[in-house]
Amino acid sequence: MALRHALLAALLDRELSGYQLTKLFDLGVSSFWHAASQQLYVELAKLEADGLLTGHEVVQQGRPNKRVFALTDAGLDELTRFTLAPTKPTSIRDDLLVKAYGAHAADPEKLAEQLDQRAAQSKAKADYLDEQLAKLRNGQPEEMYLRTAENIGPYLAGTRGRMYEREQEAWCTWAAAALRARA
Numbered sequence: 001m002a003l004r005h006a007l008l009a010a011l012l013d014r015e016l017s018g019y020q021l022t023k024l025f026d027l028g029v030s031s032f033w034h035a036a037s038q039q040l041y042v043e044l045a046k047l048e049a050d051g052l053l054t055g056h057e058v059v060q061q062g063r064p065n066k067r068v069f070a071l072t073d074a075g076l077d078e079l080t081r082f083t084l085a086p087t088k089p090t091s092i093r094d095d096l097l098v099k100a101y102g103a104h105a106a107d108p109e110k111l112a113e114q115l116d117q118r119a120a121q122s123k124a125k126a127d128y129l130d131e132q133l134a135k136l137r138n139g140q141p142e143e144m145y146l147r148t149a150e151n152i153g154p155y156l157a158g159t160r161g162r163m164y165e166r167e168q169e170a171w172c173t174w175a176a177a178a179l180r181a182r183a
Contacts, residue, residue, distance in 0.1 A: 008079040015068040112176040119172035126165035
């Protein structure tokens with residue numbers, strides 16, 4: 001998967017500015033895709049040059065003007081092509097897992113503290129995703145939302161992110177307890 005596809009998906013049903021996309025990636029999309037804001041702006045320029053996005057300036061009162069982006073028909077075609085292509089299995093690259101793997105060489109309490117920190121981060125992120133998913137549902141029960149919402153993609157991805165973060169929190173808590181039990 002390329003950053004371009006994550007951006008095209010983010011713009012599927014609404015116009016967003018680069019700043020809004022950065023916030024979206026920082027908080028919502030980062031469970032499955034990480035990108036620095038500079039990368040986003042570079043990729044937005046490429047997507048626009050390739051005709052997959054259009055951008056236009058929005059004049060604002062009392063604030064700097066902003067540039068917003070929208071998907072073009074060619075962008076939608078590219079996103080559709082991407083969704084039809086076979087996927088590769090996910091691989092996890094996480095330095096904390098490498099540290100856990102090498103736990104025998106680590107200070108158990110220091111490693112447990114890092115696990116506690118990650119558990120807290122995952123809990124905060126999962127809680128945030130819970131709030132965002134509730135906003136998307138706008139008071140509807142999940143089953144009703146999934147049957148009737150026009151675009152359930154952000155909800156599906158957000159739910160996966162929440163599940164990932166909850167599992168990460170549980171594993172970190174379990175692993176920290178295992179290390180402390182050995183001390």
